[in-house]
Amino acid sequence: MISKKALFSVLLIGLIGVAAGAGTFAYFSDTEQADGMFQAGTIDIAINDQNPWMESFEMIDMKPCKTTEEANVELTNVGTNPALIYKHIDVTDYNTGLERFECPVTNEMFSSEPEWTIEANPQFDEEGNVTNVDINRIDDIHNQTEYTLTIDGQQIPLCLFDIETVGDVDCNWMFLGVLEPGDSMMVNQTYKLSADAGNEYQGDQFNFTMTFKALQTNDETTLEDHVVVDLTEPEVPLKLYDTDKETELEVGDIVDVDEFWDRMWLHNVGFEPIKVNVYANGWSSTWDNLEPCKPVGWALGDDQGVWELILVEEIISNGNGEWQVTLTPVDDNGQPV
Ligand SMILES: [Ca+2]
Numbered sequence: 001m002i003s004k005k006a007l008f009s010v011l012l013i014g015l016i017g018v019a020a021g022a023g024t025f026a027y028f029s030d031t032e033q034a035d036g037m038f039q040a041g042t043i044d045i046a047i048n049d050q051n052p053w054m055e056s057f058e059m060i061d062m063k064p065c066k067t068t069e070e071a072n073v074e075l076t077n078v079g080t081n082p083a084l085i086y087k088h089i090d091v092t093d094y095n096t097g098l099e100r101f102e103c104p105v106t107n108e109m110f111s112s113e114p115e116w117t118i119e120a121n122p123q124f125d126e127e128g129n130v131t132n133v134d135i136n137r138i139d140d141i142h143n144q145t146e147y148t149l150t151i152d153g154q155q156i157p158l159c160l161f162d163i164e165t166v167g168d169v170d171c172n173w174m175f176l177g178v179l180e181p182g183d184s185m186m187v188n189q190t191y192k193l194s195a196d197a198g199n200e201y202q203g204d205q206f207n208f209t210m211t212f213k214a215l216q217t218n219d220e221t222t223l224e225d226h227v228v229v230d231l232t233e234p235e236v237p238l239k240l241y242d243t244d245k246e247t248e249l250e251v252g253d254i255v256d257v258d259e260f261w262d263r264m265w266l267h268n269v270g271f272e273p274i275k276v277n278v279y280a281n282g283w284s285s286t287w288d289n290l291e292p293c294k295p296v297g298w299a300l301g302d303d304q305g306v307w308e309l310i311l312v313e314e315i316i317s318n319g320n321g322e323w324q325v326t327l328t329p330v331d332d333n334g335q336p337v
Pocket residue numbers: 044045046051052
């Protein structure tokens with residue numbers, strides 16, 4: 001049995017249906033339609049035409065001042081989007097490396113007798129027998145390995161970021177630039193054992209991994225902490241430092257040289273070698289080929305006690321990569337003496 005209320009509803013709907021069908025209108029119209037597809041873009045790099053990258057680098061028999069090994073790679077953006085390119089070196093392990101010499105007291109292995117002599121500090125009796133050793137391993141050879149980075153033929157002045165050795169670059173993500181789809185970037189790196197590396201580094205070895213990462217251009221968070229390698233040539237490639245590179249000097253600065261001798265440093269922070277002439281009250285000196293990141297120092301002072309203060313008067317370019325630094329002795333009031 002249908003209730004009264006339900007019956008009323010059914011009737012009302014029937015009536016509306018009749019009303020709608022009572023008049024029919026025509027309208028002009030047009031519809032356009034296309035098939036759609038959603039696909040994510042890609043971020044993908046290939047290195048030296050390998051994707052994935054399967055190379056490894058082995059640098060052996062390195063000696064102070066001797067060999068420079070290279071790790072050169074060509075990075076290609078094979079994805080569909082521009083990508084931020086980063087590089088990372090991680091020193092995973094360092095140790096004594098070659099084991100050719102056995103400590104006569106502890107039987108520990110060293111690379112050579114000279115290395116053992118330094119690291120074991122042996123004591124001898126009158127017959128020349130080793131009586132005691134005090135072993136202190138010095139195997140941090142990554143801190144003695146000088147590192148350079150060149151991108152698309154431009155050497156990067158890593159000294160600007162306090163990076164000189166592999167130890168300095170270890171664990172730093174470095175931003176190398178943006179790579180458009182299809183474009184390539186040449187990244188050349190050199191590894192050289194420092195001229196200061198003594199016998200304690202004989203045969204020593206470090207292992208490392210080299211990683212390149214590509215990120216979306218709007219990704220500011222994945223590698224928030226990184227060093228930006230600036231590829232623009234600085235307007236002034238020359239920096240002048242006071243004693244032991246502690247303080248950078250600028251035009252107008254006054255250096256106290258009454259401590260008899262004071263050291264000053266010239267530092268090329270540009271990409272190309274430059275020529276620098278330094279003038280100081282009749283004295284002059286020229287550095288013909290000041291390499292990037294190879295600071296040179298000289299002693300500045302006056303043993304006759306006439307110069308007490310030196311004004312950095314001018315740092316100017318003479319054009320063609322030639323720079324001039326003028327230093328003027330001044331009195332307490334900053335007036336030339
Ligand atoms: Ca890849």
